[in-house]
Amino acid sequence: MKSMIKGLALAAALVLLPTGWQPLLEASGSTAPAYRWDNVAIGGGGYVTGLAIHPETPDLVYARTDVGGAYRWDPLTQSWIQLLNSISYEDKNLYGIDAIAVDPSDDQVIYAAAGMYNNGATPSDVLKSTDRGTTWSRTNLNKPFAANGNLERSYGEAIAVHPSDSNQLLVGTRNDGIWKSVNGASRTDGTGSATDVNNWTQATGIPLDTEGRGVRSIVYKDAATVYAGVPGYGVYESTDGGSSWTHMPASPVHPRRLQLSTDGSVMYATHSAGVAKYKAGVWSNITPPTSQHLNTSSASTNYNGLTVDPADADHLIAARRAGSVPEDMFRSTDGGATWSNMNRSFQVNHSSPWWNPGYLAGALSSILFDPHVPGRVWMSDWLGIYRTEDVAQSKVIWTTYTKGHEEMVGFDLISPPTGAPLLAAYADNDGMRHDDLTQFPLKKFGHPALSETTALDYVEADPNEMVRVGGYSHGARGGGASSSDGGLTWTEFGDFPKDAVGVKLPHGNVAVSATNPELIVTLPINSPPMRSDDGGQTWAAGVGTPDKIKLSFWNWSQVIAADKIEGEVFYLYHAGKFYRSDDGGIEWAVTHANLPTTGAGYVKAAPGQAGEVWVSLSTHGLYRTTDRGATFSKLANVQEALLFGFGKAAPGTNTSAVYLYGKANGATRMGIYRSDDSGATWTRINDDQHLIGGNPRDMEGDRQVYGRVYVATDGTGVWYGEPAAAAAPDTVAPVSPTALSATPNLDGTVTLSWSPPADPDILHYVIYDGNERLRLASGDAASATIADIQPGRTYHFSIVARDTSWQASAASATVCYTAS
Template identity: 30%
Template sequence: MRRRTFAASLGAAAVAATAVPGIAAAKTSGRCEDAYTWRNAVVNGGGYVPGIVFNETEADLAYARTDIGGLYRWQEATQAWLPLLDWVGFDNWGWTGVVSVATDPVETDRVYAAVGTYTNDWDPNPGAVLYSDDRGATWGVAELPFKQGGNMPGRGMGERLAVDPADNAVVYLGAPNGNGLWRSTDHGRTWAKVEAFPNAGDFVQDPGSDYSDDNQGVIWIEFDQADGRIFVGVADPDDPLYVSEDRGQTWQPVPGAAAIGSVDGNRTIPKQAAIDHANGHLFIVTSWDPGPYNGAPASGKGGAIWRLDLATGGWADVTPTYSPVGKTPGFGGITVDRQRPGTLMAATQNNWYPDEIIYRSRDSGATWETSWDYAFDANWSWPPERVDRFKMDASGSEWLSFGAADDGPAYAVKHGWMIDALAIDPHNSDRIMWGTGATIWGTEQLTAWDAQGPLVGWDAEAGHQVALPVEQFTVAVRADGVEETAVQDIAALGGTLVSATGDLGGFVQDDLGRAGEQIRHPDWSSGRSVDFAALNPDIVVGSGDVHGDVDGHVGVSTDRGATWLTTKRLEGVAGGANGGTVAVSADGAVIVWTPGDGTTAPVSSSDLGQTWTTVDGLPAGAKVRADRVDPNRLYAYASGKFYASGNGGLSFAETGASGLPPTGDVDFRAAPGKRGHLWLAGGNDPDVVDPLYGMWRSKDGGATWSRIRDFEEADAVGFGKGRGRRGYPAIFTSAKAGGQRGIWRSTDEGLSWQRVNDDAHQWAWTGKSITGDPEVYGRVYIATNGRGLIYGDIAD
């Protein structure tokens, strides 16, 4: 992701930011005559959902927050989620990392979101609190004098935002990194630090890391409805819990709370909390790690569940004593059932094998039942029989198997991992939803659990355990409408769309309304680039970061992505984040791959990647593209220099071109049907003097370039079907013209440009990849960093 700077006030004054539907036809010349409609190419989820919050007083009102993909509101009528932050623009991309969400229990149209993606220098901008009076249809923005970490460690801990139910004009915010507790008294418009709050926290997971070195700070706020007390969890194992009995004027440590700051001698913090108001219990999940990546029992650290009696002040350790995996794992989310006092549930954090465990108690934590269990035979043979309370239905998201098959007790479709979001509907005991690192699961049959009884019994005659009969209920995907993939590259073949995605590898879609086939062979952890042979689009290539030491980084398909072959692993290039970029000649005869390690020169293959030969004349890291007409011509760019090959990619030579950006993120693409026509976008390294940033074009294979003066900035460029039978391909770009960031289109070879998106549809950072469709005039595909693959069509 590009690191960019912009001028921003660090004050607490609110700035209106209204998302109004409709086309804002900004232009460089001429007016956009086409209104657009926008949709997602459906994946259903694809990223981490660290928080799900139901409104306490209005049924069917719920919000789901994501770490980089914005905020969503539940739509009961359609059983789907509605995105609420698509208005966030390119320069404020960090606002799509949602640290916390609070829904007002008094005036239920009000909702708040604490935003900011990184607390380090990856995001140069401060955090903010977004406030809405109409359930997220429009928003105001109150910037803060510190950063927040929607994609940092600890993002799945308890909600840092909370509305005071006794005075809903008062909203609290817990901050990281020594910034303490903050409060607004005007419905989130302005904020001030609560100077009386005595402890800003001191827990740092890894002081030597640029990513895990946050002081987790003030973690969550809970209100005791019986007497108005306010409880605040703090990342300080010695003083983890504070209370105010006078509406936040003064604060004191809760007596006895230091006992919860240690598990097996390891320092722990109060990660999440939930109050059972009817019984007067505060439940707290503690952990040695802020999550979401750790917490596995093999660490020997784990966590605990504690219960505080709010009337007596007495503490009880109610951690489940039994686990199918032999010891109690670390925990993620915790939730209570408002309709059934004494009922609560908790989830393990990252119990990778064979699955996460969901715990349920109906007696305030005195006893617990597990969502699954083992039944061993008399010889304690491995693997044992596994028995489950519910079955997982991945319909519509079949990729959740990640290409695996059931392997004994390790099912391909799991309960999940990184389960910090766990929420029983306060109005419906049968509904629960939980978020994972990939999706949202849920059911409306939860109380069927209570009629099942034990999962495992003892056969006295046989002398061993037996699985008891269970009438299972169904848990299914509840992520419809949530599109959270970070798309790295796009190839539109005409009728088939191929995408490379972070974390998930990639997808091949013939129907944009369905998730399609996940690219699983080679075994990409993240897809990085895709390309196809322009004269033979049945041949598709892709590159990605790979697991293990077997698969090559490059994958090849000869049937438009229906099936894939792995390529030979290149000696000396490790797995990990080395996918780099790949290109294929117009006829599909030659593949050229640039490894992403930054030290290995590009290589070529003429046998579908079974052998590789070092390309002569190109430096390591050179980005290569193929001419879309001439199979012998390929092009490359590196550090301000442009290269061309006339022998099918065997060797390259500098073209002598000048005036291109010498540094920064740069990409270029070859225009379909036009030999030697190239368009280049990018630049902008803020660390150099007078950085070049914008768009250039060449008509002679990169020998000479002219700048497109319409754009002050440009980051991605691509092509679609032209206007008319002989028209130049439509050109699409994510760029800035006349001070306006947007998605721009030209239908006259770049002579004029029109902005096709509007202020309600900006999707934050859109600089990675863009392309049109070769068969559908006007259609554009946009890669986003956390809002999936967006596509737009000219409205009917």
């Protein structure tokens, strides 16, 4: 095997991998301190659609995702390394990975079919890395892929490298059949000129699929024989190394994944009607019987996940794809003659506390035997990546590995001036309070457990008072809640705006009065603004705006805001017009009718300034009013404003820091900027290793830490950046809380009380029962209520204080409490 990285002339989009939490170089001409960037720790939460393991090098594992790039496993830290952080916003379509493949002869080489959507979105290309994903080059195939386009995204790998010749590569596309390279997908001369193209050749005999399902699995049997799965058409065979293909009679019509035994004597295929086996030139049906389904009422025989033990051609696992949790995973040790359902008895050790305890194999995509460790199997699904060390156990024990896999899709962010530094609204996973940016949250918001929270806001005069709105099943119906303890607990609104047939309206945006937590204005889908003056018990439509403003659930714009000083004043942008309500959302009036029109606007009121509102209008730039919307000025040195947010003022000033995701100072591509003088000047604070281009959806400055900014993305989680000087926080841990006591309540709960330490920067308290972390309490608290107390059980309560530099105190003295 080649152990040295091959030289490759990098062309077009060069991608550099950050190697973790490290100081970054400033962009040319910047005078700000260097910034460091990292993900907020969430822990999974996105669809991992495929896995690849190098056959010769242990622990070299890759994962691909539908919208969140690609990852490489780091066995030393037991975590995943994102490989595509440096793709720019302009090339954001490349964050969707439709297929991934290693070079069996060179463990430095990896290929990725990059393209999120097959709808004309560009670019879409095969990427090549010769250093395990640290840097990438475009190969100029430029055919559309659809990593987030349809069910086929979770099927097999449509890239394959010749088993002994690194120069030969086959790529299956969504619309254009199979293409072959005989020079390792390298450019002709590496100049990047119009004549510098790859020697790609289109194979013959593969149907060109007009429905975009395409070629979804390619496997080499030997140097000449190759198989390809083409959903809707069947399995195809090539005997000339992939140049020409013929259909295999009697093969499954809708193949999902193909797997060959190590010696090539047998091939297995999952498909829409079960599991098939090809041996000695004959196809046979080896589908597990429906009587072995966990849910026997589900007769679906749609199978997807598939793996064969490299050491035993008769040992295989096939997984059903029927929309169940868990999906059925069947294991056979006799080549499919008989099967056992692995999921009749299993255990899952979740590394992310907020995952449902029994969650396993939802929308299972890939499952692979590890060729280097007998019995070890990797698996991926809708939320993350799992591994078991012994698949033959009667009770299979799975462990999730979510550290570094940050694929959550963000809708909205808030950073209150007190309490937790960040609360985030997420698609598919409700939302979470992030007390510690480096630790996974203990739980999702809950009460109600929305499928997705789409917007958050807090009362400026009392940031413990918060509201949130969202819905279920991507806009099928709506819901919302309020919190009086900074998002630690939530109470569902008593009622919610409804449509004509009584269904709660799915919601987009929300704003709460700066002074009155009972006064809430929300903007449902296909509705005028709705207001409540009793904390969500009753709702009424405002007048003076169009009847329909937000038309789509998948619209991230936040176009309503509350003034940060005046409690009755709210603002709204729509279709080039700026509206204001001076009576808490009852009546709205146009104050300015000549703003540019865009469907991607964001409206935010400046902290500490009555009547000051900023509006970002995408390619039209950034606008500011200081007179409640009567007049606006466009910031001359901002060319584009995709996102913006306010943060804590620089030391010695009262002017909020402003952060921008856009183009400023004449830049030709998107960057992240900070202004400390109300937008008069801007300094770029990210660099080319951290372009964070994966569909950024919201931005917020930290109201408690100057210089820190958050960026929520559509697939790579939430990023935060801060001056590198902040990398050296104080090293003095707070002293332990004292006088801890436990008092029973009539409702069966227990109230813990303590004397806080004298430290002025306590972020939160962590409450334990023995070694089990129970919950967090805010840094300004001196008591907390513990629910779910079990009668007869003895609890061993203790408490740890953590400061804003994440230094933890020693545990307090333990208080033993036996519930009656």
